[in-house]
Amino acid sequence: MPNKNLVILVGHLGADPEMKYSSGGTAICNFSLATSWGKKKDDGTWDNFTDWHKVVCFKNVAEKVGEKAQKGHAVMVTGTIRYESWDDDQGVKKYMTKIIGNQVDILAAGFTESPTGAKEPPSKDDPAKDKPKTTKEAQAATEAEEPEDDLPF
Numbered sequence: 001m002p003n004k005n006l007v008i009l010v011g012h013l014g015a016d017p018e019m020k021y022s023s024g025g026t027a028i029c030n031f032s033l034a035t036s037w038g039k040k041k042d043d044g045t046w047d048n049f050t051d052w053h054k055v056v057c058f059k060n061v062a063e064k065v066g067e068k069a070q071k072g073h074a075v076m077v078t079g080t081i082r083y084e085s086w087d088d089d090q091g092v093k094k095y096m097t098k099i100i101g102n103q104v105d106i107l108a109a110g111f112t113e114s115p116t117g118a119k120e121p122p123s124k125d126d127p128a129k130d131k132p133k134t135t136k137e138a139q140a141a142t143e144a145e146e147p148e149d150d151l152p153f
Contacts (some may be wrong), residue, residue, distance in 0.1 A: 003042070003148075005080045005081060006078070006079075006080065007077075007078070007079055007080060007081050007099055008076065008077070009033055009035055009053060009055075009076070009077045009099065010035065010074070010075070010076045010077075010107070011033045011035035011036070011053070011074070011077075012033070012034050012036050012072055012073065012074050012075075012090055013031050013032065013033060013069055013070065013071050013072060013075060014031075014032040014034050014052065014071065014130075015019065015031065015032055015071050016031075016035065016069075016070045016071050017030065017031040017065050017066050017069055017070070018028050018030045018031065019043075019062065019066035020085070023081045025153075026059060026061055027048070027062040027063045027066070028056065028057075028058055028062055028074070029056070029057050029058075029060065029061070029062035029063075029066045030055070030056050031055050031065065031151050032052055032053065032055070032056070033052070033053045033055050033068070033077060033099070034050050034051070034052055034053075034055060034129070035051050036048060036049065036050050036051075037049055037051070045071050052095070053077075053097075053099050054096055054097070054098045054099065055077055055079075055098070055099045055101045056099070056100060056101065057079075057100070057101035057102070057104060058100075061101060061103065061104055064104065064105075065101075065104050068093065069104070069106055071090065073106055073108065074106075074107040074108045075104055075105060075107060075109075076104070076105045076107055077099060077101045077104050078101070078102055078103040078104075079100045079101040079102045080097050080099070080100045080101075081097065081098075081099060082097070082098045082100050082127050083095065083096075083097055083098075084096045084097075084098065084100070099143060
């Protein structure tokens with residue numbers, strides 16, 4: 001049976017993505033992703049937990065995330081798990097787990113709390129342009145983009 005290193009995470013960005021470029025000009029985007037899960041206790045109540053994931057993406061994916069995503073946005077990351085280790089200055093072995101994001105879909109804009117406590121949408125140049133489309137709007141946009149052909153199927 002072939003092996004496959006595949007991870008799919010759906011969560012919220014914990015901070016604005018950090019963009020940088022390699023010396024060769026490759027775009028690199030790092031961000032933290034929070035995923036939550038719960039465990040039912042014996043008394044019927046739930047314990048809720050949050051896991052934090054370090055995500056890094058490159059090239060076009062990095063550019064997209066760096067331009068469009070920000071703290072609080074819900075995203076789905078599809079990629080691979082990468083384990084890294086190194087020795088620190090004192091010779092102690094350190095470990096880090098990263099998710100290499102091969103595809104990042106922005107699912108919804110998050111909301112931030114204003115100083116007055118009111119919920120406000122994130123401030124970008126034009127928040128409406130990145131507003132997720134409803135299923136019907138997305139289908140209509142897809143149909144409008146597809147050229148008509150004379151194929152019988």
